[in-house]
């Protein structure tokens with residue numbers, strides 16, 4: 001069996017930066033004798049989360065019931081009321097929101113007074129929740145969520161709409177939704193598309209397409225909750241090739257080794273160490 005690695009896989013810049021900030025927060029909390037938390041799982045990778053848990057970082061879902069300390073806000077961002085609740089409770093924020101995501105959040109609030117805001121994202125995804133939790137003049141901005149083409153109904157005629165997309169959203173799905181939303185212009189609406197899927201996600205997708213063409217089957221490594229990992233898996237399947245979505249080397253099966261050329265790719269929150277372990281295990285007879 002020959003292994004081919006995707007030319008782009010693993011951490012995006014936003015995730016790398018968040019992990020660096022979380023590592024510094026561990027030390028800072030230790031020096032200050034304060035507890036250290038992450039608001040939700042730092043990334044969609046259990047091994048990495050276990051590493052930070054071993055160092056004393058507790059995963060919490062809110063400020064209530066916890067002794068104030070340092071709290072790391074992860075790369076996807078958080079709704080503003082959540083951020084304020086930690087400040088009011090006396091926590092020190094370590095804001096690891098990816099700068100690209102942060103820029104989008106500030107633009108949502110800037111457009112709120114003049115446009116109806118459409119958010120294209122997965123319901124429940126932290127970045128989508130953050131986008132839907134932006135405030136303007138002390139109030140949560142009204143937003144409409146679109147998760148698939150079936151959510152694109154008909155608009156209110158002659159309205160101005162601005163559309164924001166989750167940075168890790170599947171590019172193919174985004175293209176379809178965008179096309180459907182452009183049809184709203186025939187109702188006299190103004191459609192403004194404020195951002196795009198992150199180039200890091202686009203490159204990873206493109207590299208996976210190339211990899212799929214060059215291989216008989218593809219192993220996609222990443223957390224089971226990771227939207228971008230799931231999208232990569234789906235992409236390979238849509239191209240008619242066999243694929244597996246695994247979290248780490250313990251999920252490798254003999255079936256994977258039965259293909260002549262096996263491709264390897266990984267989502268944006270998969271550590272290089274985990275990728276390497278999968279490669280090593282696959283190469284063992």
Ligand code: SF4
Pocket residue numbers: 012013014015075076098099100101167168198199200201268
């Ligand atoms: S995918 Fe792009 S925008 Fe999203 S966290 Fe990573 S670098 Fe930032």
